[in-house]
Amino acid sequence: MTAPADTDLWPAPRPNAPVERTISLPGSKSLTNRALVLAALADGPSVVRRPLRSRDTTLMARALASMGVGVEDSGDDWRITPGPLDGDAQVDCGLAGTVMRFLPPVAGLSTGRVSFDGDPHMRNRPVGEVLVALTALGVQVDDGGRGALPFTVVGRGSVPGGTVVIDASASSQFISALLLAGARFEHGVDVRHDGKPVPSLPHIDMTVAMLRRHGVEVDDSGANRWAVAPGPIAAVDHVIEPDLSNAAPFLALAATSGGSVTIRDWPRETTQAGDALREILAQMGCEVAFTDEGLRARGTGRLHGIDVDLHDVGELTPAVAALCALADSPSHLRGVAHIRAHETDRLAALAAELGGLGADVTEHPDGLAFRPAPLHGGVFRTYADHRMAHAGAIVGSAVDGVKVEDIATTSKTFPDFAGFWSALVVP
Numbered sequence: 001m002t003a004p005a006d007t008d009l010w011p012a013p014r015p016n017a018p019v020e021r022t023i024s025l026p027g028s029k030s031l032t033n034r035a036l037v038l039a040a041l042a043d044g045p046s047v048v049r050r051p052l053r054s055r056d057t058t059l060m061a062r063a064l065a066s067m068g069v070g071v072e073d074s075g076d077d078w079r080i081t082p083g084p085l086d087g088d089a090q091v092d093c094g095l096a097g098t099v100m101r102f103l104p105p106v107a108g109l110s111t112g113r114v115s116f117d118g119d120p121h122m123r124n125r126p127v128g129e130v131l132v133a134l135t136a137l138g139v140q141v142d143d144g145g146r147g148a149l150p151f152t153v154v155g156r157g158s159v160p161g162g163t164v165v166i167d168a169s170a171s172s173q174f175i176s177a178l179l180l181a182g183a184r185f186e187h188g189v190d191v192r193h194d195g196k197p198v199p200s201l202p203h204i205d206m207t208v209a210m211l212r213r214h215g216v217e218v219d220d221s222g223a224n225r226w227a228v229a230p231g232p233i234a235a236v237d238h239v240i241e242p243d244l245s246n247a248a249p250f251l252a253l254a255a256t257s258g259g260s261v262t263i264r265d266w267p268r269e270t271t272q273a274g275d276a277l278r279e280i281l282a283q284m285g286c287e288v289a290f291t292d293e294g295l296r297a298r299g300t301g302r303l304h305g306i307d308v309d310l311h312d313v314g315e316l317t318p319a320v321a322a323l324c325a326l327a328d329s330p331s332h333l334r335g336v337a338h339i340r341a342h343e344t345d346r347l348a349a350l351a352a353e354l355g356g357l358g359a360d361v362t363e364h365p366d367g368l369a370f371r372p373a374p375l376h377g378g379v380f381r382t383y384a385d386h387r388m389a390h391a392g393a394i395v396g397s398a399v400d401g402v403k404v405e406d407i408a409t410t411s412k413t414f415p416d417f418a419g420f421w422s423a424l425v426v427p
């Protein structure tokens with residue numbers, strides 16, 4: 001592997017005092033991209049308030065606009081006007097799983113040829129199950145038999161729908177994708193999962209909860225089965241919550257600096273998987289509490305290891321792994337084989353990069369194990385993965401001389417992460 005050019009290396013700042021701050025974070029990627037898709041398929045115009053504006057959500061908005069949806073910026077909000085989905089379109093998925101998986105079912109409802117492609121690594125991320133399911137539900141998909149990007153959905157203006165069995169063990173997004181558009185299929189959709197356990201179940205619950213808010217009837221009473229009744233998707237305005245998964249590095253900063261970080265507007269009730277951070281950080285030794293201002297994490301000067309199954313909250317693994325590498329006792333992160341198919345093979349990447357800084361880390365097929373070891377500075381590669389960059393920033397807040405490669409990759413889900421982080425760490 002060639003060494004990254006010095007200009008791509010971001011010296012991660014170290015605080016010279018405990019960080020004591022109250023901050024507001026950008027909106028949730030998962031909520032924003034679901035709200036956009038549902039608004040586009042709804043029976044009237046609606047507003048997505050305080051959306052996340054980052055690469056993943058901009059790609060989603062742009063793709064919907066190219067398929068015929070009205071997307072208008074109004075100050076902080078996005079005004080969405082459903083339009084006839086007509087005309088040929090080209091969708092750039094970037095590295096956004098939500099764009100690559102949520103939009104093919106929408107494209108099936110259009111009357112154009114909708115072509116999908118994305119970043120080089122996106123061609124390796126799994127989507128074949130969605131394409132096979134769509135074919136079974138009556139949609140023409142041309143993928144050259146690859147089951148991967150690039151592919152074209154040839155819309156006929158309607159989708160018969162019905163019952164389909166898929167293996168969603170690689171990603172919960174396969175199921176969310178079929179449910180989000182399913183009410184607009186002639187017979188709705190009845191999705192059954194057959195395979196190893198579906199990861200990230202809270203994300204499917206988020207999909208179901210949002211569909212119900214839009215007046216859609218969903219039956220999720222049986223295990224591994226979700227049925228969406230055919231019918232209109234009511235237009236509903238959404239106010240997007242802060243992204244709780246992206247809160248991970250900021251709460252971690254309270255732990256590494258022995259300070260206290262409060263996130264404003266942390267919802268008391270939420271469908272976001274990132275809410276699990278409260279419990280995880282408490283187990284690792286932080287004091288975590290709701291205050292009048294939001295959710296506060298306070299570092300106690302001790303950071304303990306943790307033995308935890310992250311199958312439901314795999315996207316938290318990079319930040320939690322960074323904390324495990326800094327902890328004073330062993331850790332075991334389990335149940336996350338599927339994150340090898342995230343933005344990069346996250347288990348291999350975390351083992352290589354944390355190990356490169358001195359961490360005593362063992363890569364398992366479905367997780368990582370850590371034993372306490374002194375860390376040192378060095379280059380932390382990010383593999384175009386925003387959450388690898390967060391992990392590098394966390395370690396760099398506790399260890400001198402950590403340089404994070406391509407910090408700009410954080411733009412996937414966070415506008416100007418480096419500027420925001422630096423202003424917080426070294427005000």
Ligand SMILES: O=C(O)C1=C[C@@H](OP(=O)(O)O)[C@@H](O)[C@H](O)C1
Pocket residue numbers: 029030031097098170171172173176199200203314315338
């Ligand atoms: O539906 C969603 O918004 C997401 C589902 C999860 O995907 P996987 O099930 O592929 O882990 C999660 O990791 C991803 O960041 C966002």
Ligand SMILES: C=C(OP(=O)(O)O)C(=O)O
Pocket residue numbers: 095096097098315342343387413
């Ligand atoms: C897995 C992730 O993203 P995506 O939506 O691209 O799958 C993530 O953000 O951690």
